[in-house]
Amino acid sequence: MDTSAAPLAEPERHEPPSDLVCSAKGCPAPADFGLRWNNPALHTPERRKTWLACAAHREHLSRFLSARGFLREVVDAADLPR
Template sequence: MSAGAGRRVEGVNSPNASENVTICSAKGCRADAVWVLAWNNPKLHTPDRRKTWLACDEHREHLSQFLAVRGFLKDVVALEEWERSAADG
């Protein structure tokens, strides 16, 4: 199973900024996301830049491993916490 593009949620990057959904980024998954996986590719992004994928409980580990094995994963945060920190800051 490969990873898909992140779906938009307030404060989360998305290729389609007009969407405001919280669907898991795993390819073919339509489940509600509950996790934000913050990552960056050090060959392409500055150290402070964070791209994001969303994950349901079922795909959190798979997507985290996909990013971690490449050295991209920076943080995994509950979606509610991510949204709260985005609203505060």
């Protein structure tokens, strides 16, 4: 038996993939926040659509929705209904 073989390399460890990914164009980061919004010209007052945001894009996406009067609330992604 040859014992001079190189030891086995440790397998790479990765974070488990998140099923919630940031909505910013081209961003692959897991979502940390849900930006709940609606367009009052199109949606009933209780209707909520959701954009997902990582910490880096939360402010940018919030400003975009707020400038149009669409943003209703920002919640933790963990608190979003599934």
